[in-house]
Amino acid sequence: MIPQSGHKVRLLLGLVLAVLLDTAVQLCWKAAEPQNSTPVGVILATMTSPWFAGVVLMMICQLFNWMMVLSLADVSLAQPITALGYVTVAAMSFWLWHETLTTVQMLGVGCILMGVVLVSRTHGSYKASGKA
């Protein structure tokens, strides 16, 4: 399904928002984590943190945004684009918390990106099985 030209802008905005929300959810979830705690304490501290309220709020926004995106494009087109979140999360956690980002890691993320694109090609599988 190729989106009509009038929908293209909405689709593009929706996909950008999806990647941003995906990234922000993970960053806020990580920010909600306590420093040193017991296993139960980690859960309690995280889920009562204001950061985690942001996580829940953004997940709800993402649900409706994703419904909008899927109404405009096939999931096989939309899903691989969200894999860009692996790049933004890696960049942001390197920048915010100075987490390691080695060449091997970047190579790994590159492989995952390509893998997600290939896995999300639903049309291929339906044609291969002769179902469509």
Place this chain on the structure above:
Amino acid sequence: MNLIGMVTLLAAISLEVCGQLCMKRAMHEPVKGIIAALGRVYADHWLQAGIAAFVIEAIFWTWTLYLLPLNIAFPMGSLCFAGVAVGAAYFLHEPVSRVRWLGIAMILLGVGLLGMRL
């Protein structure tokens, strides 16, 4: 520190895969409207199981992010794509093309490269 983190990560990924498969099992026919969807949540045990899996997953993901750097844990979450594809082929008899198996192999390779950092 990282062995327990890997265990909680794998638990979270397994729960995500189970949740997705349960949800797909429940939603094989289209639902019209939010009211109909809520009605199905009340009636369908597969759907309830899927939602329960996602809630428990949140607990394991919280432990995972406590134990592992986000830079490692988040990309490794892509194992879900591989798990869902394999599970959908095995349990739901969805077709999995050669291109998709190649994609799964690429994801596994990428996760393997990330794992070298642990």
